[in-house]
Amino acid sequence: MPDIMTIAACSTVLAGIMCVGMLLSWFKDGHPARLSWLFAPFGIAVPAGILLTWPEVLPGPWGLRLGWYFLTIVYGAAWTAARTLGGQRPMPLAILLPCTAVLIFSSTIGADAYMPQLRMLPRVLLFALFNGLAAREFGRMRRPQLPSATTLYWIFAAFFLFDLCRTPFALSLVSPFGPKPGEVWSIALFNFLIVLQGALMAMFITALGREQLAEQHYRLASIDPLTGIGNRRALEDRMRMLQEGHGRNGTTAVAVLDIDNFKAINDQMGHAFGDLVIADTGRMAAKVFGADNVFRIGGEEFAAIIVAATEGECIARAEAMRTRFAAFRHGSASETRTCTLSIGLASMDRADDHDSAFKAADRALYMAKRLGRNQTIMIDSQHPLEQPAGTANHRDTLSL
Structure with a gap:
């Protein structure tokens, strides 16, 4: 078990580092309100990682339950970050309502001793849903001036397909991919995938912000001020x-x-x-x-x-x-x-x-x-x- 704890703790620390990096970048850009969602996925990942690594900080099963709850919100926040980058308004209720419903489900029906495997299925479906929605948002931004939007589209599309493909097996896989007791390799792989997606997201979202700023400057230099059409x-x-x-x-x-x-x-x-x-x-x-x-x-x-x-x-x-x-x-x-x-x-x-x-x-x-x-x-x-x-x-x- 020490190996599993070390892996999970390292993932939590990396999430915290990425959160600080995104926060510093946000302040450097003048902390615009609409971009505050960009570091939300990384900030929420920190309490999620703490609760999943040290669930004993809360009594009974609530440490793990809330850890998974915050993790589903992380994916929803990533979708909202994609929306704000595309110029659309955030929809926090669209994240909180399904995530809270899954928490209630896992604490009631999913907590039944006869059906513990049901806890993971709705979580995996939420992961797939939010990854798919984020891929759609980045897909709408794809154009030659924003190559990072194309890269982010493929990143989230790949994770969407991965979650979709593992959904039929969510009732039989080992933890944290499924309900069966976890092993070192499964914990390591799960944490690696989360850190990989987060690192890629942080890197290319930062690049996308710069590309959007450059595109905005180009458009201002290419628009006739009297008519509003191109020059x-x-x-x-x-x-x-x-x-x-x-x-x-x-x-x-x-x-x-x-x-x-x-x-x-x-x-x-x-x-x-x-x-x-x-x-x-x-x-x-x-x-x-x-x-x-x-x-x-x-x-x-x-x-x-x-x-x-x-x-x-x-x-x-x-x-x-x-x-x-x-x-x-x-x-x-x-x-x-x-x-x-x-x-x-x-x-x-x-x-x-x-x-x-x-x-x-x-x-x-x-x-x-x-x-x-x-x-x-x-x-x-x-x-x-x-x-x-x-x-x-x-x-x-x-x-x-």
Whole structure:
């Protein structure tokens, strides 16, 4: 038994060390309230480890019962930590209610001398449930900018599958995996798995926090403050990802949109009204093309990524934006006016690179301006100097 006590005591000490480490990291970050749950799993693991290692500190069987109770709360707190990292509110009652129900069950029906094996089954199911819920939360955060979220997803998914696979055997395994008397190897393995999951969680949650902060800074540097959509830097990144094959499905075109006679709007209505028109353009384009596909790249100039089944559908989407914008009245009830857009498009699929596709779309925009404004032109990315299809023979298709 001394070996078992040593193993359990070491696990408790390690949990305490990880708790202190997470607490120091929390204070270093300015102790934000929403992240207080990050060290909760490690803090709760300390009394759980003490009670499971030295159950005699409480009378009768209550040391072990409460030790297991706190251990189930540890897994629930890990799920809540995942929720808070994902920007969702904590749900303490969703942890306490099932954990308390399992405690009551193990203290009543599970305490029956004829059915002691029933104590472990609901605990294992809770471990699996909370691990699965945490994996789901981290899965929602997975994206290229947050690689630690992907790692945490696989960590909790692996432990979820482990708990799920051992559930059918929870009535026949040795303690602490089941109700039968424990052995040194089973105690060591159980403590090793808990410490391993806790250490991996602490390491990658710390990394995830840094990645989220870096992503937040990047987003602030990539958002246009007037319209709330992406800026030129964000457009470059989006087009680069598309060129590398990420998110391409069907035909992809880049569109450059410009508000017609914008200087006259500023001169006649004032710069505040001009800003209002720019903000309206950003909001409308975000609705038509999707917020992640629209970017402000100049004063009154915007760009959009259009993904559709065919080039004809790309043109139709651009036309929908142009006609909707032309029908919209900007301003308040006392002072309103309509404005128009000119739009140039070019296919990204046939372009040598994203830069040449953008230049072709920009050339198409200037062509639309020269031909009278308030129209959509699409030209070939590979032959931008040639007459665009539609400027003569397909005028009604392109609404020239």
